[in-house]
Each structure stands twice: as structure tokens, then as C-alpha cells.
Amino acid sequence: MTPWNPGEDVIAVQRGPEPGGAGGAYRSFGETLRGLKTTFARVIEGTNTIQYPEEKVPVYPRFRGRHKLHRFEDTGLEKCVGCSLCAAACPSDCIRVVASENDPENRVSAGERYAAVYEINLSRCIFCGYCEIACPFDAITMGHDYEMSDYNRSDLIFTKEMLLAEPIDRTPLRNEGE
Amino acid sequence: MPRPEQKMVTFTLDGREVSAIENSMLVDGAKCVDVEIPVFCYDAKLGQPVGACRMCLVEVEGINKLQTACSTPIREGMVVNTESDRVKESQRAVVEFLLINHPLDCPVCDKGGECPLQDITFGWGGGTSRFIEPKRHFQKPLALSPLIAIDRERCILCYRCVRFSQEVSEDYQLILSERGAHSFVSTFDGHPYVAPFSANIVELCPVGALTSQAYRFRARPWDVEGSGSICTLCPAQCNVTLTVRDERVLRVLGRDHDEVDDGWLCDKGRFAYQAMHVGERITEPLLRDGGELRPVSWERALQSAISGLTKAAGRTGAVVGGETTNEEAFLLQRLMREGLDSPDLDSRPGGALALDLHRALADPALSATVVDIEFAHAVLVLDCEPVDDAPILDLRIRKGVRRKGVKLAVASSRPSSLDANATLSLRFAPGAGEALVAALDAALSGTGDVDGLAASAGADVDQVRELAALLSEAGEDVVVLWGERLAHGPRGDHAVRGLLNVASRLKLASADGAGLLEIPSGANGRGLRESGLLSNAGPGLGEPGREGRDTPAIGAALAAGDLTAVYLMHCDPVRDFQDRGLWNRALSKATTVVAHAGYLTEGLIEHATVIFPAEAYAEKEGTFTHPDGRIQRLRPAISHARGVRPEWQVLATICKAAGLEMTFHTVPMVFRALVDAVPFYADLTLDEIGGRGMRWQQTAAAANLPTASDRAPYQLTAPPAALTPNGSLRLGTYRSIWAGSEVAVSPALKFLIPHQQVELSPDDAKRIGVGHGDRVEVTYDGAAVNAQVTLRAAVPTGTVFLAEATDSQPANLLTNGEPRLVEVRPA
């Protein structure tokens, strides 16, 4: 049996010119020197190590850290009405909302319904911010806090109370032009 | 009536040739080629379209104005355009118009995510609104009934709910009040909309104006999963989709099956799911210990059940209720017949019927289907009340009468809710069904003493003659819908012979759309019989080997000490059966009472020795047989509540302990064994049954049904005459749709729990000197039932009716299955 002949199908890969003397020397040292230039240029700037956790990297205002749930400032009612739209938008399926009906005497939120259970499983969250975009009431926003490590996976399920609580502001914000 | 022939025609839709059924509506025709025309007010289930919302406008060539696709029948050669600019413009305009008064409630609205208005606005709407004026406002949300919340701001006035109430369930309660933009849905005087089928409007409403109080805010469509199964609360066995979130059933929706339920559900089926998740449910085995039922381990409960049953062995009886699956029934009859060597088992509360008659009744030629009711020339409702006994059939009969011109005749003791639709309603004395069918048979055959027999039945002889004339002249397709209670009692055989005579005189076996349809007293009554749970028949209505005692005889034998143990599968004889006194004696005498039950009922609290928790129907796997022979699958939607084990496994464990070889690992394996044992099920496989069920009569194996040796017409013996009131009153009983543990424990349905009331005719009430709402005592031979008087003009003079299985003062304090005369006096 004759071996199969690929014929015209073969695409010859175009390579650069074979390294000659000068070209070869440049390829060996030139690129390295170019890299070293950057290195040495930084050396004169001095060390730039941040002493985390004593010192923290400031984040940009639009940095997407751990979520916050909000209340109306005047009435103190929760903005979230438990509509579950954030849960629908979430690509990693880490939000769980169980809604319930408001008692007009003892309101939790402004509308007919409120979130009786609101949980975000932060160990699954990818901080995409879709929940923030989906929310029709700006009830949930992404905060700046990125320090969320814990010893226990289940402690990473943040409940409504935890998300509503004012987070201890541990993250410095980057100033304009910084 | 033969089904109307469907002629296919070709028309052009958006430049494509489409073939569709002539005279079907354009929206439906368009679906054949996946063209969706948006609709709000149209739903084929509601009957004639009304064209109220104008969402479905399309362009039809040759007609200047746009036409509503929901009410334009398809004609040969029609040219229709659904995509022209004119159509699009009108769709945008209608959406904008509908949204003028529609609040921006989506985030708080329960319909959000499954809302046709959202979908259509998104798909066909313009995207923006020019309307900045204030919208109309109503107080919201209001309770339309304890089950339904109404938000009038969201209503788009599509009329669907009103049409349902007016034309489908015919309770005539919902109306649109006021005119134009002020219109709103309500009952005419604002009373709560309470009706047996009310909550169907929640599913019908295309917006969130009508929401279920029980499901309100429980979940969004993306939080839940739908799981198809069937409702097992009555013989109608409606197909349902259970909405499940976090292993809890949160809602029951219809799963349209036009050969079973036509897409509707009754409120019991729709809300009694709550009974699965209440504290009252039994979720661990109970054992009587020192006079008290106490929770024990499964091992201990099984051990004592097994030792009790094997000790009694041949002296064990079994009585089975309707929620038992075919598989459980098959295992139980093996346990009884082979394991314990006892032939005493029964699933018919009213006593045995001759095996020959069972076979004659099961004859495929003689069996009518649910759809036959709709297309019959005449339907006879005989000794049953569909709305109580198999609610969804009530809607089917109404549909037949209203839309297909079916002639309806009702022959019952108690006034029926179908009387208003009936061409003829005939009353006979409670328990005198046998005399009535004998009289009807005589009138049909033209021989015999019609007058005498009608008098024995306590019925009007002219009416009996009219009924005979109506049935024989209506046309060949006559369906007789009869209740099992006709065949109850020691003379059940005679009543059924009379019924079979009537069927043969009307030649029901020779017409395709004609036949008998029995409403059994248990949800799976038919399946239990065919699986072998009869005292005188084995699986497949075969010879039983040894004939045993029927239900009343088991009770009597227990009371006499001839039997010492009893297996109560999903039934509480004290609560459910006519002869309460007998069963109280029987169960207290029995040394071992093993029960499967979901809830503690009086007889079990009092007498059970071991109670195994019953599975809820959403947890259960198995098959049920519909009264018309359709085998349907019950599929598990949630996992078992903690502590509950599959009941078939419990039965298999006991079988094994009783020395039977059990090689079953799954329910389908038991089903296989059942199919092998029932010759006329031979062609069924679970795959073919699938989600829609399959009638065994339509398989080739139906020919394997053992034939009756004796055929109609039979020679009838003279029936006993109905009791003459003579100053006292004839007692009739009925079981309300709302009677039963599931309703009693479901929070949403609690307001419907029936309390004992005695239905009196105004004449009798006057004679006794009581009025509507008064408390009276109904007495028989020293026993008394305390009840509230309900006056009903339609109740025949000389008769009273009491409800069975009420929470207190049930009718069976007075009854024992035989006709009774009672006294009524002010309490």
C-alpha cells in the first residue's frame, strides 16, 4: 500500500531566517539585555514590597469585592425585596433567596415581599458583579473588601445579616491619579 | 356522537404552505410550523374564543382590517401574514396599551419569570412607553378567597378567569364589575370566591393579578424544578406537575392531559400537597406500648408486625384503601395468600361482587373512556356525585353538555350539582339503586313491572320511563357513569346485574363511544381489583385459589374472634366504612392491627398495634389504574421524609419474613412481576406507559381478560322495596370532596373542613319545627348525630343526608350499610 500523499494539503510553516552570526548573537543577548533594562530601570526606584497584611494595596473605586446589602437611609427598611433576580443572573449559582410576605405592621422592606433568607456562598462567587447589575433596586452592590479567607468553608456562606452589616472598612481606596 | 371528522386544509402563513385542521383557529394552526402568535385571552381549554385582548392581530389577505388570530378559523387557501409592518405596529401598540395601567411590579410580583405579559412585552413590545400619566390604582393585594390573592392593578382584563367561572366550572361567581378602564374582576357582591375548582384561575391568569396564597413568594421559576406525576387523592388521577424546591413540594400545577383531566385540577388536588410537610404527618413507625402509640425503631416495628402476623397466619385479614399502588397491592396479596396462607383480603368497602360480574364489567367493549363522556349522545350519572367522588369528571360532563350538546341525565338519591345541566334528574331513595336499575331495565325492555319497581326505588315512575326514553332515543353513544356505592351491600350483585342489563339493552358494547365508567370508592380502586386485592379473585381477575372473606365479613370475623390479626393498608375502617360499630368491635378484639397510614385517625389511635408511616404521593413510585383502565405512573418528586421508608419495601420485608422468596430490588421489578401475573396487562411496559399513561384495553393483551361465563341480560330477582318514611326520614349519606386527612391537615384548606350538617327538605324542616342553621339531633336506635340544619329545596321530602368521614359526628355513627330510617329532633 502506498503511503497517503497529502499533496497540496500540506502547509509549510514559514520560519524566520536561519540565525547567522550577527543575527544569532542578537538573539542570544539582545532580548536579554532589553529585559534587563527594565529591571535595572526599576532598581533605582527602590523596593516596592507592600508589607501585607500590615499594609494594604489600595483598590480602585470600581473594584468588585465582597457584596453589601443596603437599607434605605431614611426609613431603615431593606432595599432588597427578595425578587431573586440576582440569583437568576448569577453565573455560579451562589445566591439563595427565599422570599416572604411583608407584615404591614412590621415591615422589613418597602414592597409586598422581602427576602426572608438571603445567602451568598462566597466560596463559589466569581465576583463578576452580575448580581449588582441585575438588581432593580440597587439593593446589592459590590464592596471593596477582598479579605474573606476563613478556616471553614461553611463560614463563607454570608447571610443577610452579615451582608447588611456595615463591613469593617479594611481596604484603602486608591485616590484619583494614584 | 361520533367525533367530528378533522379535515386538513392548506393555507399560507408568512409565505409558507401550512397544512392544518380546517376550522381550527389560526393561532393553533401557526403552532404547527412553530410560528408563535402572541395571545393573552385565548386558551383552547376555555372553549369559544372571545377576542378580548387584541394581542393576536394578524393580516389576512382579502380582509382590509387586521384579524384576531385566536378567533379566525382556518380556511383552505387563506393567506396570512404575521410579520408585516402593520402587524408589528399593532402588536407594539397593544402591548403599550396593556401596559398603560399595568404597574411596574415585576420584582415583587409572584408571576415574575413565568409571566406571559413579561414574555410578550419583551418579545413583541416596543421597549418604551410614552405614557407618563398616573396609572389606575386599587387597594392591593386583596384576598379573593382564602386560597387566591387578587391584585387588580395588574389585571389586563383578559376575561380568562371570568370565563372559567362562567363557562367551565359554571359556578357563576366571578364577573367583571364596572365598565371600560374601571372594570375589575370580582364576585358580584364581593363574597369570597370559594368553589371546588377555583384555583384553576391562578394558572389561567396571564399576569400576576391572581396568585395562590399558599405559593405566594415561595420561589421563582429558576429556583424550582417541575416533576411530573399524578394526583392520588381521588379516582380521577389528574396528571400534575409538582413544583419542588429544596426537597419540598411548593405547588401543584396541572399537566394537561385531555384524556384524563383536560388540564384542570380541583382545589383539593392543588393544595393538599401541604399535607406532606406538616407536623401531623406520621414519619416514624409507631408501636402500641402500654396502651399508647409510641415511636420506635424500624427494626422493632417490623419485628412486632412480623411476629403478630405470622402468629395469626391464616387468621389474618387485610383491608386496603385506594391510595395503594398496584405494586403494593400485588405484594400484599402475595403476602396474604402465599405468605400467611389467608384468603381474607379485600379492597372494596361494600362487600364482594361475583367474580363473573367483575369480568363482565371489565369487558373492553363495555368500558367507556373519559373522553367518551364529552362526545356521547347521552350521559347517565348514576348513584354518584362526580364533584365529590371524582371532581374533574364534573368539569368534563359540563363541557360535554355546554359545548357538545350531550344530553345529561342524573339519577341519584342526593340532589346533584349537575341537576341544573341535566335534561332529566331523577331521585330515588338512598340505597335503592338496585330497584332503580331494575325499573330502568324493565322500562327499556318493555317487560316487567316498571311501576312496582319504581315504587320500590322510591322514584317517580314517569321519570323512570322518561329516562329510559331519553337513553334509548338519544343515539347509540350512551355513557353510564356510575358510583361504586351502587354495588355496595349484600345485594350488590343484583344491582350490577341490573346495570349490565341496562347496558345490554342500550347496546353499549357495540358502540365505540359508549359504555360504562365506574367511579370506584378508592383512588386506585380499579388497579387494586386488577392486581388481585379481592376476596374472590386473584391478580388479573383470575381464580383466587381459595375464596376468602370480603370486607364486611373480615370485620365480622375479627369481632367474632375467627380472625385475630388485620392488615390495614391506607384505610381506617372506623372512619371510612359504613359500619363503625362493627369495626370498633372488630379492631378492639384483634390482637394485631398493622396499619400503613400517613396521619393518625380515630380508628388507628384507638386500635392500631403497629403503624408504618405511609409515603406521601410525591415520594412514591409505582403505577395506578385509572377508572377507564389507563395505567399511569406515579413518579417520585422528592426524597422520603426522614424516617419514612418505601412501603413496597416494608411489604417485601414482611413477605420475606413470612417465608416468601423476594427477588425485587426496585419498583419496576415488582411491576414486571405484576404484569406477568395479570394476563391483560401483558403488553404494558413502563416505557410505553411513560408520562401519559396507557389504557390496557388498547393493547392486544386485552383479549386475555378472562371472560364472564354468564352474560347479560340476566334474570333479575325482585329488589327489596325502599323503606317508607312514615313520619321518620330516610337516611342518605355522602362523602364530601373535602373529607379526608389531607384536607384536614393542609393549612390552606383548613377553612373547608366539612362539619356535620344535615340536609333537610323545607317541608320536613317545617314539620319538625327547625330552620336553616339550627342544631338538631339525628337519631337511630339510641345512637345520635348532632348536626346543623342546611335547608335544600332539592332534597326530596322524607329524606335527610348526612356527611361521611367528618372530623366529628360522622354519619357512620348511625349507619351499617343498610337503608335506615332516622328521627330528627331539635337539639
Ligand code: SF4
Ligand atoms: S458577583 Fe457574580 S458570581 Fe458573585 S454572587 Fe454576584 S453574580 Fe454571583
Ligand code: SF4
Ligand atoms: S438583591 Fe436585588 S435582585 Fe437580589 S433579591 Fe434583592 S432586590 Fe432582588
Ligand code: SF4
Ligand atoms: S385577573 Fe387575570 S385572568 Fe382575570 S381578567 Fe385579569 S388578567 Fe385576566
Ligand code: SF4
Ligand atoms: S380531581 Fe382528584 S385527582 Fe384531580 S386534582 Fe382533584 S383530587 Fe386530584
Ligand code: FES
Ligand atoms: S388572544 Fe386573540 S384577542 Fe386575545
